[in-house]
Amino acid sequence: MCLKAVLSKAYAFFVNRQLNNIRQNALALQQKTFTDLIHAAKDTAFGKDHWFSAIDNYEDFKKQVPIRDYEDLRPYIERVTHGEADVLWPGKPAYLAKTSGTTSGVKYIPISKESMPQHIKAARNALLSYIHETGKAGFVDGKMIFLQGSPVLSEKEGIAVGRLSGIVAHHVPQYLQKNRMPSYETNCIEDWEQKVDAIVKETLNEDMRLISGIPPWCQMYFDRLSVASGGKKVKDIFPNFKLFVHGGVNYEPYRARMEEVIGDKIDSIETYPASEGFIAFQDLQREKGLLLMVDAGIFYEFIPSDEYFNDNPTRINLKDVELERNYALILNTSAGLWGYSLGDTIKFVSKNPYKIVVTGRIKHYISAFGEHVIGEEVEQALMSVAAAEGVDVIEFTVAPQVTPKAGELPYHEWFIEFGNEPKDISAFALKVDAALQKKNIYYFDLIEGNILQPLIVNKLKKDTFINYMRSQGKLGGQNKVPRLSNDRKIADELVSYIKE
Structure with missing residues (x-):
């Protein structure tokens, strides 16, 4: 085992102790997050419009801040994209994550200097949790691939703009850069099919050990690898491929097909990243559910899914959630999203610690x-x-x-x-x-x-x-x-x- 793998095990032990604090003190951490967010944003345009200076508790907050989706929040976001500072969060965003909405067209989600590190920390901790639980760290000594959007960023009123995965590519820790694939040039290819073909050519003879991405597009990569290798299974192309990291969609409908093309069952880690924040990740292989990130600059609210379209739906915070009930997920973040309806539905499978599964989209x-x-x-x-x-x-x-x-x-x-x-x-x-x-x-x-x-x-x-x-x-x-x-x-x- 190489030095990097040995050091990663020691680091994983340290991080697991931090995660135990999250597991054991979720409600207190959410209360601290709530207080910190309100205090930080009280002098912003949104904070003044909604009397943040007079908010002392969650009940006050619910009276002052309505639930909004992107369209409802658009007037504030347009002020941000036009270059105005101190609108939703102090200063200007570090980035605008560009996404495609099914009803809103192109959306620009602000990412602040406070929220960006949380994306990186959560992704890192997902891998370290796996190492701590299983003792398997060999993947850090081989090549890793993250199937993602182009890292090329544009600019809008002095703010860098790009897809979330492309933005995150600029923040990959230095100790992973040597192992990371594909090359920067290949990653910059905009046409997806050309990009996948280039990645296949670049990785076919490499020691790939970790592969990460949204399942349907990883499936395309695996299928084309098989064709390029003359029909080989992925496990025969990459004998040391042992860990698949996925998110974005429910993996279960893809699992059988993926295992068939891989030619084996391999360990996997599910993550729940969104442009609005990194919400949860699978911290244990042996347990169902994703550990909710309660100390990552996000204060969570929940609306029972069957009440979502009511005129006055029930609106609760973490302490009042029930197991196995579907909720629409509402976010308040350190990038300035307030009462923001993410559009996803989740349910809790554990409250000790708080773990969730993603069940769908509120409008799907x-x-x-x-x-x-x-x-x-x-x-x-x-x-x-x-x-x-x-x-x-x-x-x-x-x-x-x-x-x-x-x-x-x-x-x-x-x-x-x-x-x-x-x-x-x-x-x-x-x-x-x-x-x-x-x-x-x-x-x-x-x-x-x-x-x-x-x-x-x-x-x-x-x-x-x-x-x-x-x-x-x-x-x-x-x-x-x-x-x-x-x-x-x-x-x-x-x-x-x-x-x-």
């Missing part, structure tokens, strides 16, 4: 008939049947069909790209439907009451979702296919990809 659901089916339910229904049937699902999305052919009942229409297909697609669809009925009582009632007919599955051509995302200009990076839509915008685009 189907409730055309009052069923309010959510992402977690469709993913679990599909993957449970796929696993039992030995079926390989590459990607999928679901939409309601409210105007079926004459004489037919409405239904949920599923568009699935399979690796290996079910022998009987109709029987497969009925099993998925039965599984979904068990997950959602409202859906069960609609089927039983003959309001809906059982779901229909469409088999899609190979590379459908890659081609669809390419057609939308969203191939690669942090872009993801919505699994659920309450309209047919995506579904109608996919009709032309259905296999005969």
Whole structure:
């Protein structure tokens, strides 16, 4: 074992002691974060508009600061992007993270000099937690790859602008720079397919030990590695590849396909980064859930998902959350986001320590008939049947069909790209439907009451979702296919990809 691996074990022990403080003192740390944030921002434009100087507790805060999504906060953010200082947070942001919103077009998320280090610390601690728990540190002696956006930054009124992953690339610790791939030149390639091909060429003969990225785009990298190597499995190309770090989407629908192309089961670490903040990471292999970062400059709030669209929904902080209940996640951050609805839904699987799983998007659901089916339910229904049937699902999305052919009942229409297909697609669809009925009582009632007919599955051509995302200009990076839509915008685009 090389010196770097030995030192990483010692450092991991030290960091784990810090994490134990987080695990044991979450509520006190959240209260301190709340107090510090309010005090720091009281003289900003937002702080003055919302009487931060008069806020003494969380109840005061809720009275003064409403829940907002990006569109609601846009007037303040536009002042920031026009170069005004002291708007949402003291001074100007260090960066603006550029993201693509499904309803808001291009969004600019401020990242401050206080919030940026938290992204790096959380990513580092995820790896060190793995080393501390497992004793496996050999990956630090080999090559590591982070499939990410271009690190080339533009400028807007003196503020650096780029994708989050590209911004983070400028802050990779020096001790990892020698091991890091791809090269800077390759990382700067904007076209995703050209970039993946260049990464394959650059890494094919390297000692890759850690690979990180959003699962669908890592899958593309693995598939092209296999082609370039004459059909080899990834484990045979990279014999020392032992750790996969992923985030951005639920990994379970991809796991079987990824393990098939890798040729083995390997350890993985799930992370929950967002442009708005690094929220949680998997700190233990043996336990479910991601450790919530309660001391990272984010004060969290939660709204029960089934109340989110109410006029006056319940709004709570960490001390009042319940296990196994879906919540919309609300952030208040050291970059100046206040009462900010991230759009994600989570649920707590532990309160000692506080651990979460991501269950979907608050606006990604189907409730055309009052069923309010959510992402977690469709993913679990599909993957449970796929696993039992030995079926390989590459990607999928679901939409309601409210105007079926004459004489037919409405239904949920599923568009699935399979690796290996079910022998009987109709029987497969009925099993998925039965599984979904068990997950959602409202859906069960609609089927039983003959309001809906059982779901229909469409088999899609190979590379459908890659081609669809390419057609939308969203191939690669942090872009993801919505699994659920309450309209047919995506579904109608996919009709032309259905296999005969």
